[in-house]
Amino acid sequence: MATKVSPPQLTGSETGTDLSADWRRRDRRSVAQVWSRYTDLVISSGEGSYVTDVDGRRYLDFACGIAVTSLGHRHPAVAEAVHRQVDRLWHTSVVTQNAAMTEAAERVASICPDPLEVVFFANSGAEVVEGALKLARRFTGRSGIIAFRGAFHGRTFGAVSVTTSKAHYRLGYGPLLPGIQITPYPYCFRFCDHAPDQPCPIAAGAELERLFAQVLPASEVAAILVEPIQGEGGYVVPPEGFLRNLRRICDQHGILLICDEVQTGVGRTGRWLASEHEQVVPDIVTLAKSLGSGLPVGAIVSSHRVMDRWEAGAHGSTFGGNPVSCAAVTATLDVIEREGLLARAGELGERVRTEVERWRSQGLGPADLRGRGAMIGMEFMDGEGRPDAERVAGIKHHALEHGLLVLSCGIDDNVIRLLPPLTVSDQELSEGLEILEAAVSAVGPRG
Numbered sequence: 001m002a003t004k005v006s007p008p009q010l011t012g013s014e015t016g017t018d019l020s021a022d023w024r025r026r027d028r029r030s031v032a033q034v035w036s037r038y039t040d041l042v043i044s045s046g047e048g049s050y051v052t053d054v055d056g057r058r059y060l061d062f063a064c065g066i067a068v069t070s071l072g073h074r075h076p077a078v079a080e081a082v083h084r085q086v087d088r089l090w091h092t093s094v095v096t097q098n099a100a101m102t103e104a105a106e107r108v109a110s111i112c113p114d115p116l117e118v119v120f121f122a123n124s125g126a127e128v129v130e131g132a133l134k135l136a137r138r139f140t141g142r143s144g145i146i147a148f149r150g151a152f153h154g155r156t157f158g159a160v161s162v163t164t165s166k167a168h169y170r171l172g173y174g175p176l177l178p179g180i181q182i183t184p185y186p187y188c189f190r191f192c193d194h195a196p197d198q199p200c201p202i203a204a205g206a207e208l209e210r211l212f213a214q215v216l217p218a219s220e221v222a223a224i225l226v227e228p229i230q231g232e233g234g235y236v237v238p239p240e241g242f243l244r245n246l247r248r249i250c251d252q253h254g255i256l257l258i259c260d261e262v263q264t265g266v267g268r269t270g271r272w273l274a275s276e277h278e279q280v281v282p283d284i285v286t287l288a289k290s291l292g293s294g295l296p297v298g299a300i301v302s303s304h305r306v307m308d309r310w311e312a313g314a315h316g317s318t319f320g321g322n323p324v325s326c327a328a329v330t331a332t333l334d335v336i337e338r339e340g341l342l343a344r345a346g347e348l349g350e351r352v353r354t355e356v357e358r359w360r361s362q363g364l365g366p367a368d369l370r371g372r373g374a375m376i377g378m379e380f381m382d383g384e385g386r387p388d389a390e391r392v393a394g395i396k397h398h399a400l401e402h403g404l405l406v407l408s409c410g411i412d413d414n415v416i417r418l419l420p421p422l423t424v425s426d427q428e429l430s431e432g433l434e435i436l437e438a439a440v441s442a443v444g445p446r447g
Helices: 019-030 076-086 099-110 125-140 157-161 206-214 242-253 274-278 323-338 341-361 389-401 426-442
Strands: 043-047 050-053 058-061 118-122 144-148 180-183 221-226 256-260 284-287 298-302 368-372 375-379 407-409 415-418
Touching: 058 426, 076 323, 099 118, 099 298, 099 323, 118 125, 125 144, 125 157, 125 221, 125 256, 125 284, 125 298, 180 206, 206 242, 221 242, 242 256, 242 274, 323 341, 341 368, 341 375, 341 426, 389 407, 389 415, 389 426
Parallel strands: 144 180, 144 221, 221 256, 256 284
Antiparallel strands: 043 050, 050 058, 118 298, 284 298, 368 375, 375 415, 407 415
16 A cells, blocks of 8 residues: 655745744644743744744754754754664563663763763653652662752652742642752852852852751751752852862762753763763763753663662653663764764854853943853843843844744843754854844843
């Protein structure tokens, strides 16, 4: 029997209609509106550094699906690996082993420092954070979990219990997971009063020691959960030494250090893991987002010493280790290594920072520029030193109207975050930065 081939879908520009408006109406009728979108674009395709909407409009994508499509859209090597796997095997769950999962686990372990060599696959960042918290409690026999103000770890019940970047994420869901304590993150630009050239007491561990003395004894703490660079909280890069001090404190008290590398990992900062910038080896690492180039997958990585305390059946996932997603994982890591994209991330970051510093010298802002590699945050403040979310909204809108997709973040939504694909060309990067500069200039500083 001949295979029936559907005709190609026409765009709105080809039919003379506004297809985006129609799709948005259909969305409102059928899709739960709890989904919050940064834009009202209705995307039909993506290729490389660009996405195209149903009306044929093309946008340079510096959002990457919130740090997911780090190889751009439909990288040929990843697409080929996925197609090969689709033609062989889609799913077995825990009924059998599958070779794609084993291969992907070996590949993930290969990018992590010793002794992190054992991998558990799930489907998302929130799931692997939840699993890591369970593993820490199981291993230590303790219940206390310490997380940081401004953190984002996901939306499921346990993950949102340690998420504090916005109260809205937690509103109406309490009481949340017990045993959680929240402590300040060293967000020096906004919340520290020490001089710029002076050590940060928070980064040195002063608030943690105070928490141990006054609220939760260290002997009851199972884990400290931290983003090496805060993502949704504002692309906050902590002072040098912060992670090393956490490692020291954890070692001193028998606490597990969990690094949530869901947004920072897999090459985004110029290293496989952002924690490598401080030569820190966590006890547990969580990965997701760019790990599968857009396919749903997350990973918990730890040592045999820790992971083997999870005996068979103590945790699980119906779709975790899906062969198709795992094929994407292996191909993604291979591409990053083969194409030298760790070094490329550093080059992209340097070029962006050079350009933005030029804008700053002209008085265009931002008030603070920070990041590592190709994970860059631009924080805007008004003339009174207050967070300027209104200007950031205007910059995003202006950029979008001129063909560039960028996102905001931060506890006050006053930070532009730049996440260009690691595969972006020099010409595409220049194009995006020109659009962004024009937007920053057009939406000038407010009093």
